[in-house]
Amino acid sequence: MRLVIIGAGFAGMYAALSAARLRDIQGVSPAALEIALVAPEPTLVVRPRLYEPKPETLTSSLQDVLKAVDVSYVKGSAETIDTKSQVVDIIAAKGAKQRLAYDRLIVATGSRLFRPSIPGLAEHGFSVDQLDDAIALDRHLRHLVGWPVSQMRDTVVVAGGGFTGIEVATEMPARLREILGKNANPRVIIVERNSAIAPDMGEGPRPIIEAALRKLRVETRLGVGVTSLDKSGVTLSSGEHIDSGTVIWAAGMRAAPLTAQIPAERDNFGRLLVDPDLRVLSVPGVFATGDAARAACDEVGNYALMSCQHATRMGAFAGNNAAAELLGVPTKRYHQKAYVTCLDLGEAGALFTRGWERKVEMVGDEAKKTKKDINTVWIYPPRAERAAALASADPERVTDL
Numbered sequence: 001m002r003l004v005i006i007g008a009g010f011a012g013m014y015a016a017l018s019a020a021r022l023r024d025i026q027g028v029s030p031a032a033l034e035i036a037l038v039a040p041e042p043t044l045v046v047r048p049r050l051y052e053p054k055p056e057t058l059t060s061s062l063q064d065v066l067k068a069v070d071v072s073y074v075k076g077s078a079e080t081i082d083t084k085s086q087v088v089d090i091i092a093a094k095g096a097k098q099r100l101a102y103d104r105l106i107v108a109t110g111s112r113l114f115r116p117s118i119p120g121l122a123e124h125g126f127s128v129d130q131l132d133d134a135i136a137l138d139r140h141l142r143h144l145v146g147w148p149v150s151q152m153r154d155t156v157v158v159a160g161g162g163f164t165g166i167e168v169a170t171e172m173p174a175r176l177r178e179i180l181g182k183n184a185n186p187r188v189i190i191v192e193r194n195s196a197i198a199p200d201m202g203e204g205p206r207p208i209i210e211a212a213l214r215k216l217r218v219e220t221r222l223g224v225g226v227t228s229l230d231k232s233g234v235t236l237s238s239g240e241h242i243d244s245g246t247v248i249w250a251a252g253m254r255a256a257p258l259t260a261q262i263p264a265e266r267d268n269f270g271r272l273l274v275d276p277d278l279r280v281l282s283v284p285g286v287f288a289t290g291d292a293a294r295a296a297c298d299e300v301g302n303y304a305l306m307s308c309q310h311a312t313r314m315g316a317f318a319g320n321n322a323a324a325e326l327l328g329v330p331t332k333r334y335h336q337k338a339y340v341t342c343l344d345l346g347e348a349g350a351l352f353t354r355g356w357e358r359k360v361e362m363v364g365d366e367a368k369k370t371k372k373d374i375n376t377v378w379i380y381p382p383r384a385e386r387a388a389a390l391a392s393a394d395p396e397r398v399t400d401l
Contacts, residue, residue: 002036003319005038005105006108007290008044009108009311010290010315011289011311012290014311015316016069016071018316018319018393020069020319022319022320022327022329033323034072038076044381046059046380051128053175067384068389069390076092083284083285085101086103086105106287106288107262107272108315110256111253111255112255113250113254118226126140128168141175145179152233154180154185154187155244159225159249161192161194161197163198163201163343165192165251166198168250170348171344189220189244190219192221192223195223201341201353205341205351208363212346212348212349255292256291271294273293276296278295293318295334298337302356309401310336312398313395313398317395340352344368349364350363
């Protein structure tokens with residue numbers, strides 16, 4: 001039997017660990033149940049940190065931890081999925097192709113930034129979506145020191161006032177002063193289509209976020225959108241043109257395109273609809289998890305978000321359940337009632353909330369310490385020691401906040 005997992009992000013990593021855990025509990029050998037993880041590299045990109053400097057350092061190798069739990073790594077990118085034949089076609093290095101049959105498949109392909117067809121966005125816009133994007137932005141920022149001093153050089157526009165946009169914007173003043181000199185006077189502007197900043201955070205946290213933006217002198221343009229970009233900056237729907245050498249797009253996510261190959265219903269974000277065990281509806285043998293799945297967290301109408309917090313736990317349930325079906329043991333219904341947010345606010349600290357109503361629990365330096373713990377410890381892979389790695393993937397304990 002073979003279980004194939006596509007994707008080495010948080011959901012894919014925990015799916016592999018959790019499936020290996022159940023296999024071990026049931027006393028089944030790796031030869032009897034092969035667990036194969038397909039990804040271009042055996043590397044976890046610590047995506048929640050890509051707004052930080054030196055993004056090339058924000059990765060963690062999975063090679064040793066996968067080896068420790070007897071998970072096979074298959075190098076390459078999944079090109080096509082044939083759910084009738086239960087086969088995945090993979091493109092490896094230099095165009096070499098490989099066909100991998102599966103008995104169960106877990107789609108853990110993550111998400112991508114949604115880039116609308118705005119004139120100039122593809123040519124002149126930056127992002128922190130994927131590792132290469134973040135590296136390109138970091139390189140661009142460091143090259144600014146060689147530009148002639150001007151308002152355009154010193155102005156950064158962040159399109160999108162949600163979670164990612166705020167973290168990018170509040171980090172930017174310190175990053176620019178480190179590059180341009182402590183006497184630099186960077187100008188950072190957030191553009192948000194909604195009438196309020198952080199539209200999904202609610203009324204409770206918003207005054208704290210607004211106060212942090214004021215402290216950092218981050219400007220906002222609310223109720224307007226970006227209509228075009230060019231070499232000199234960005235034009236807004238209000239008609240305002242902002243001279244800027246750095247425009248960062250941080251507005252909207254979609255499930256990775258590979259999910260479209262699964263003949264099943266999807267939501268507006270491209271996520272596959274799944275049942276409580278994370279099986280893709282109407283497609284036998286296929287599970288979806290993380291940002292690729294629209295899954296109910298509880299029985300009162302809350303659904304998992306495109307976030308590391310939900311992806312890790314969903315991955316653990318998907319891996320356990322796919323393996324459980326093959327081993328003939330009961331599955332576990334995915335549930336995740338606890339929900340927290342920890343928003344980095346740069347030199348203004350951080351903001352920690354609990355619950356779907358976003359009740360504020362910590363602010364400032366205290367929340368900043370928690371954010372640092374989350375970013376540098378909690379979300380990293382377990383150590384490459386068999387017992388510890390398997391124990392880390394108990395579905396009932398992963399991300400149990």
